[in-house]
Amino acid sequence: MPQERFDFSNRQGFTLSARLDKPSEKPVVSYALFAHCFTCGKDIKAAYHIAQALNREGIGVFRFDFTGLGASQGVFADTNFSSNVADLIDAARHMESHQMPPHMLIGHSLGGAAVIQAAAAIPSARAVVAIGAPSEPAHLARHLERVRGPLQQQGEADITIAGRTLKIKQQFLDDIAQVDMDQALKKMNRALLILHSPHDTEVNIENAARLYRTARHPKSFISLDTADHLLSDPKDSRYAARMIAAWVQRYLP
Numbered sequence: 001m002p003q004e005r006f007d008f009s010n011r012q013g014f015t016l017s018a019r020l021d022k023p024s025e026k027p028v029v030s031y032a033l034f035a036h037c038f039t040c041g042k043d044i045k046a047a048y049h050i051a052q053a054l055n056r057e058g059i060g061v062f063r064f065d066f067t068g069l070g071a072s073q074g075v076f077a078d079t080n081f082s083s084n085v086a087d088l089i090d091a092a093r094h095m096e097s098h099q100m101p102p103h104m105l106i107g108h109s110l111g112g113a114a115v116i117q118a119a120a121a122i123p124s125a126r127a128v129v130a131i132g133a134p135s136e137p138a139h140l141a142r143h144l145e146r147v148r149g150p151l152q153q154q155g156e157a158d159i160t161i162a163g164r165t166l167k168i169k170q171q172f173l174d175d176i177a178q179v180d181m182d183q184a185l186k187k188m189n190r191a192l193l194i195l196h197s198p199h200d201t202e203v204n205i206e207n208a209a210r211l212y213r214t215a216r217h218p219k220s221f222i223s224l225d226t227a228d229h230l231l232s233d234p235k236d237s238r239y240a241a242r243m244i245a246a247w248v249q250r251y252l253p
Contacts, residue, residue, distance in 0.1 A: 008094040010087050017071035018064035021051040026058045030252045033102035034063040035088055035111030039166055041070035046108060046231040053241030064091055077156060077167040080175035081137050088118040104248050113137050119188045127191040127251040129244055132229050134203050135210035137176040185215045191251045192219045195240050202229035
């Protein structure tokens with residue numbers, strides 16, 4: 001699929017690395033904005049397969065690295081969930097300024113929570129997809145329990161996730177503790193698709209149940225069966241991609 005580099009500046013003045021995946025055999029009929037998982041990046045395989053499937057349906061996919069990750073500028077330790085949401089809104093505005101407003105928002109893991117939070121501030125969005133998303137970002141605090149001591153004593157600590165070591169500060173935990181997902185779901189006023197695996201060991205399936213119970217209609221749920229949290233098996237990410245591509249047709253302009 002054709003890829004176009006599409007970097008943009010966020011409200012803090014950092015240049016964020018982005019790319020646009022476009023259909024190769026048909027015109028673009030709509031656009032999607034993709035938010036990657038915590039500490040991941042725009043090039044994670046799940047994002048690639050989802051972009052491929054949507055491209056086949058004539059949907060262009062804009063994906064980018066959050067501040068301080070991948071090829072984007074900034075310091076990861078100075079970011080938090082709120083800054084990720086702000087990056088998403090800035091990405092949507094950049095897309096709109098280039099005549100490609102996002103009609104769908106897709107988020108993986110913490111990115112799923114972020115697109116739910118950002119949706120109400122992105123007028124063009126008609127549909128939201130949350131893959132393996134937590135019902136409250138504060139669930140991350142449980143995974144970071146071992147660094148709570150250094151965080152409290154020194155204000156910062158190193159964390160290692162998926163073989164990558166990054167620094168976080170106490171402000172990150174303070175920020176996620178203030179997030180109200182229930183309120184965001186109630187005021188989102190967009191179609192919602194939740195995809196989650198009952199075998200997800202990072203974000204328990206109960207998170208999907210709570211998101212579904214709280215969200216207003218139209219809402220849908222698809223089980224990802226035996227998939228892991230990162231959809232690391234290409235069969236799982238391709239299946240999720242096909243389901244998203246079929247579901248969203250009802251909500252595109």
